[in-house]
Amino acid sequence: xxxxxIGGLASGMDIDQIVRDLMKVERAxxxxxxxxxxxxxxxxxxxxxxxxxxxxxxxxxxxxxxxxSTFLQKKVTSSNENIVTATSTPSASNxxxxxxxxxxxxxxxxxxxxxxxxxxxxxxDVNASLASQFDGVPTTLSFQVTKPxxxxxxxxxxxxxxxxxxxxxxxxxxxxxxxLGVRAFYDDFTKKMVITKNETxxxxxxxxxxxxxxxxxxxxxxxxxxxxxxxxxxxxxQDAGTGQNARFTINGLETERPxxxxxxxxxTYTLKNTHTGTVTISSTTNTDxxxxxxxxxxxxxxxxxxxxxxxxxxxxxxxxxxxxxxQREQLTEKQAEKWEEKARSGILRGDSILSNALSNxxxxxxxxxxxxxxxxxxxxxxxxxxxxxYLEGGKLxxxxxxxxxxxxxxxxxxxxxxxxxxxxxxxxxxxxxxxxIKKTIKSIEDKAGNTLKTSNQYIIGKSIxxxxxxxxxxxxxxxxxxxxxxxxxxxxxxxxxxxxSQSMYxxxxxxxxxx
Numbered sequence: 001x002x003x004x005x006i007g008g009l010a011s012g013m014d015i016d017q018i019v020r021d022l023m024k025v026e027r028a029x030x031x032x033x034x035x036x037x038x039x040x041x042x043x044x045x046x047x048x049x050x051x052x053x054x055x056x057x058x059x060x061x062x063x064x065x066x067x068x069s070t071f072l073q074k075k076v077t078s079s080n081e082n083i084v085t086a087t088s089t090p091s092a093s094n095x096x097x098x099x100x101x102x103x104x105x106x107x108x109x110x111x112x113x114x115x116x117x118x119x120x121x122x123x124x125d126v127n128a129s130l131a132s133q134f135d136g137v138p139t140t141l142s143f144q145v146t147k148p149x150x151x152x153x154x155x156x157x158x159x160x161x162x163x164x165x166x167x168x169x170x171x172x173x174x175x176x177x178x179x180l181g182v183r184a185f186y187d188d189f190t191k192k193m194v195i196t197k198n199e200t201x202x203x204x205x206x207x208x209x210x211x212x213x214x215x216x217x218x219x220x221x222x223x224x225x226x227x228x229x230x231x232x233x234x235x236x237x238q239d240a241g242t243g244q245n246a247r248f249t250i251n252g253l254e255t256e257r258p259x260x261x262x263x264x265x266x267x268t269y270t271l272k273n274t275h276t277g278t279v280t281i282s283s284t285t286n287t288d289x290x291x292x293x294x295x296x297x298x299x300x301x302x303x304x305x306x307x308x309x310x311x312x313x314x315x316x317x318x319x320x321x322x323x324x325x326x327q328r329e330q331l332t333e334k335q336a337e338k339w340e341e342k343a344r345s346g347i348l349r350g351d352s353i354l355s356n357a358l359s360n361x362x363x364x365x366x367x368x369x370x371x372x373x374x375x376x377x378x379x380x381x382x383x384x385x386x387x388x389x390y391l392e393g394g395k396l397x398x399x400x401x402x403x404x405x406x407x408x409x410x411x412x413x414x415x416x417x418x419x420x421x422x423x424x425x426x427x428x429x430x431x432x433x434x435x436x437i438k439k440t441i442k443s444i445e446d447k448a449g450n451t452l453k454t455s456n457q458y459i460i461g462k463s464i465x466x467x468x469x470x471x472x473x474x475x476x477x478x479x480x481x482x483x484x485x486x487x488x489x490x491x492x493x494x495x496x497x498x499x500x501s502q503s504m505y506x507x508x509x510x511x512x513x514x515x
Contacts, residue, residue, distance in 0.1 A: 030474045031324045037467040038322035044460045047448035057304045065297045071415035075286040083275045088283040092266025100278040102248040106200035106260045109243030111236045113193040114220035131162035134218040142210035148201030148258045156180045201258025208234040302395045309393040316346025357440040362394040364432040371426035376413035382406040
């Protein structure tokens with residue numbers, strides 16, 4: 001039940017203002033607790049921003065200079081890309097290959113029907129039931145399918161319901177059967193159906209073991225008969241000039257492939273057109289791509305240590321404390337923003353976790369990697385050094401010409417310097433750098449947590465919880481103090497009111513007796 005408050009009607013005093021002024025003094029310790037809590041929250045958020053930077057750098061290392069494939073990228077050129085193109089696996093050696101006399105490209109086997117008519121000798125309705133279109137529709141089509149280059153046929157069975165299946169649904173069943181491996185369609189203009197094998201190359205065949213009459217007489221496919229009764233075999237007759245291998249000469253050797261794309265010694269070639277001349281394919285180390293990967297790492301590293309250094313050197317304005325609610329009400333929004341910017345500044349100034357991180361990260365990059373070949377054991381040997389300006393906190397700079405020369409000379413050695421998988425002095429520098437990054441991230445999370453941790457799982461969070469408890473207790477006490485003040489002033493008002501009433505009575509009494 002709320003207490004009745006009398007606000008100075010009898011005494012003429014501004015009791016509301018007096019209580020507010022008294023409570024302002026009483027609230028000062030709570031405001032200090034809230035300011036301390038705000039500083040801790042800002043510090044926690046600033047720490048987490050640093051961890052985001054470190055995590056970004058760690059991911060870039062993992063996706064870039066840590067991977068062997070980054071340092072073994074190949075640049076492949078073709079003297080005629082309209083005829084032959086190629087790509088190279090990172091592990092393949094640099095090579096030059098000549099491809100000539102491409103007499104034919106690989107093609108897929110194709111089977112084309114004659115003009116299909118319905119049983120009334122009219123145009124086929126592809127959406128009408130097969131039974132209404134054709135006589136003698138089987139309930140099953142069965143095939144023995146041999147893929148290009150294989151000698152082992154596979155069995156395929158396709159069920160048909162003559163009363164519900166249409167030519168369209170039959171085509172869909174042919175296309176969806178993975179073992180059959182074909183693409184079929186019906187062309188309404190020519191009234192013909194075409195079946196094409198998914199794979200190119202010689203040796204593809206489709207033997208009909210059930211439904212031969214339907215395919216031949218109703219769907220008008222040419223059927224080739226092999227053998228004599230009772231051992232006759234029925235095959236769909238391929239279109240002429242389909243289902244053939246690519247034939248060409250590579251470095252003087254005549255050869256063939258079932259596909260126009262094939263791999264030899266880590267190089268994958270794609271034949272695009274026939275050609276009687278010679279096409280030269282060359283693969284070399286992709287120096288520019290490797291250089292750009294290293295430069296991206298250096299840029300990210302420099303960006304990271306620059307941001308950390310700024311936080312460590314940021315000016316701390318101790319006269320600018322977090323605003324209280326009352327102070328914020330007295331400022332414009334822009335003024336409050338400027339004040340808060342000053343109050344936040346230097347929240348991590350001189351922080352020991354970050355200072356140690358910068359020192360340890362620099363040391364990791366300066367170390368010698370014993371497992372790398374001579375001349376590739378330190379960053380300086382491949383053209384990456386520290387800036388001479390000590391105020392920049394150990395940023396890296398690249399001698400572009402020297403680094404590219406070292407990459408061309410031995411990209412594998414550059415990889416070993418960066419990411420050799422070893423222990424101690426044999427460990428690549430970015431692996432050592434990642435170790436230091438992970439240690440720092442762990443130290444920061446122990447102090448400032450992360451989005452997955454509750455407040456009681458890290459140091460700053462526990463301090464904030466303690467302040468919340470103290471603030472809550474202080475707020476309860478403040479309410480009791482305010483109630484006490486109001487009781488005291490209400491009692492005073494009642495006393496003044498009684499005194500005023502008595503005074504008025506006496507005045508009236510004396511005044512009345514004199515008349």
